[in-house]
Amino acid sequence: MSRTRLGVLALLIAAPLLIGASLLAFGGDYPVSDDGPPPPPPRTDSMGTVTGTATTAAGEPVREASVQVRPLDEPAPAIPEIGVLTGDAGRxxxxxxxxxxxxxxxxxxxxxxxxxxxxxxGQTTRLDFTLP
Structure with a gap:
């Protein structure tokens, strides 16, 4: 296959991905036209955030540790991810x-x-963990 065809093929594959990513990054779910009704008010945040760090007893960050949750309420809310991992700083x-x-x-x-x-x-809850 010629280089020109490969370039066109790559562009056809990449263009929709780039457009979709830019819509997500720059609020593509809000109207941008001046000729219609005003945009709806911003949505209230229906999610909360849990954040913190995982460290050893010596204070060293625990990298790539699995953070897991178990709902305690009935009915249990749907959890969007199976789990998250701590980063290089244990966060x-x-x-x-x-x-x-x-x-x-x-x-x-x-x-x-x-x-x-x-x-x-709309709130952030902080929980830090120390692993033995």
Whole structure:
């Protein structure tokens, strides 16, 4: 296949992806035209955030640890992800539906003690974990 055809093919594949990503990044779900009704008011945030760090007893960050939640409310809210991982600084952040959760941080070698968090829409709850 010629280089020109490969370039055209790559452009045809990449263009929709780039357009979709830019719409998400720049608020593509709001109208941008001046000739219609005004845009709806911004949505209220229906999710809350749990954030914190996972460290060892010596204060070292625990990298790539699995943060897992278990809903404590009935009926249990739908959790958007199975879990999240801590980053290089041991930090994690997880947007969850409002409710009460038991949260634990796990590695291959050790688990943290579980902690309970109450997530409120539009609010951030901080939970730090120390792994043995």
């Amino acid at each position: 994690y952040e997880w947007r969850l539906p409002p409710g009460r959760y038991e949260i634990v941080v796990r590695t291959d070698e050790r688990d943290s003690a579980p902690q309970t968090a109450t997530v409120t829409a």
